[in-house]
Amino acid sequence: MTDQSTVAAGLASGPEIPEIMRAAVLFGPGDIRVIDRRVPQPGPDEVLVKVAMCGMCGTDLKIFDGHFPLTPPFGDYTPGHEWTGTVAALGSRVDEVAVGDRVCIEAHSGCGRCDNCLVGKYTACLNYGNRAKGHRATGMTADGGFAEYAVHDVGSLYALPPSLSFEDGVLITTAGTGLYGLDVAGGYIAGQDVVVFGPGPVGLMTVQACQALGAGQVILVGTRPSRLELGRRLGADHVINVNEADPVSAVLGLTAGAGADMAIECSGAVPAPQQCAEVTKRGGKIVIVAFYPGPVTLDLSAIVRSDISIYTSRGEGGNNVKRAVALAARGRLHGAELVTHRFPLAEIDTALRLMRDRVGDPVKVVVEP
Ligand SMILES: [Zn+2]
Ligand SMILES: [Zn+2]
Numbered sequence: 293m294t295d296q297s298t299v300a301a302g303l304a305s306g307p308e309i310p311e312i313m314r315a316a317v318l319f320g321p322g323d324i325r326v327i328d329r330r331v332p333q334p335g336p337d338e339v340l341v342k343v344a345m346c347g348m349c350g351t352d353l354k355i356f357d358g359h360f361p362l363t364p365p366f367g368d369y370t371p372g373h374e375w376t377g378t379v380a381a382l383g384s385r386v387d388e389v390a391v392g393d394r395v396c397i398e399a400h401s402g403c404g405r406c407d408n409c410l411v412g413k414y415t416a417c418l419n420y421g422n423r424a425k426g427h428r429a430t431g432m433t434a435d436g437g438f439a440e441y442a443v444h445d446v447g448s449l450y451a452l453p454p455s456l457s458f459e460d461g462v463l464i465t466t467a468g469t470g471l472y473g474l475d476v477a478g479g480y481i482a483g484q485d486v487v488v489f490g491p492g493p494v495g496l497m498t499v500q501a502c503q504a505l506g507a508g509q510v511i512l513v514g515t516r517p518s519r520l521e522l523g524r525r526l527g528a529d530h531v532i533n534v535n536e537a538d539p540v541s542a543v544l545g546l547t548a549g550a551g552a553d554m555a556i557e558c559s560g561a562v563p564a565p566q567q568c569a570e571v572t573k574r575g576g577k578i579v580i581v582a583f584y585p586g587p588v589t590l591d592l593s594a595i596v597r598s599d600i601s602i603y604t605s606r607g608e609g610g611n612n613v614k615r616a617v618a619l620a621a622r623g624r625l626h627g628a629e630l631v632t633h634r635f636p637l638a639e640i641d642t643a644l645r646l647m648r649d650r651v652g653d654p655v656k657v658v659v660e661p
Pocket of ligand 1: 348349350351352373374
């Protein structure tokens, strides 16, 4: 919703804001173009941000291919949900941030009025995709950050501490996903052995979060040596390459045959949930934060016999981006190390194709408007 009168009054906005910006627009499956668009205007509870950087992930590939539900229509839709930047203008009811503040975001803004939002589960908002009821998922159900400017609900913005770069800011959103999974599964992991499957951006941020939260052993499982090595540098105590070793026997070997207290599935690989079950000790927990290309087969009877609990969570809910900012500010989460490729906005099409084809083994690809 846009309150034209507020913006016309020029409330707390710099005179330098242009009327027209460059923005990536999805015109159809695989057809993204950078064109001129009007700079969006913030509603009463929204903030206009000059985007410094926007990351891309697997969700963007689904969006790019036209396989994502509830997106705005082709030709009128700017994706990008992992962005960070500088506040350029404020809506009439915003006093939580000031023009010039550097901010990072969480992608989801709940409606604030449904049963789920009222208990903090706003990534499962019952009005998901309903702008009129106040829900907004930037870059997914609303315009996002592959543009020079983006608007966002003030409740989903976080000040970026001075010690953090915009690269760190992009990965804050990603870290929130891992932390939300831990949160949903009970939160307190000090002393527990944790296995993280999938050394992609979510997995690599989750490895760091587990270390920061005092986990016993942090064991990272993956296939690509460069990512596993990065995971080791970022705090994994052990890394297991499934192309070289059976992850189940390796984890059992590291845990005196009992298995880990918790397995966190960040890979989205179809065999991984079953492997999670086999590396988790009796009475342990499995946390699934990934998406899969199709149905997954699990030996549920074995999971029940072992009294293992399975948790799932979507995105970076539960105010966990705030936790991610705090951990990063204390030097416990490092995001910039994951940025392997950067492109100007004009080359977003190249960036998306590089990520999809895994050219140069990208970890986090960012676009700079
Ligand atoms: Zn993402
Ligand atoms: Zn809601």
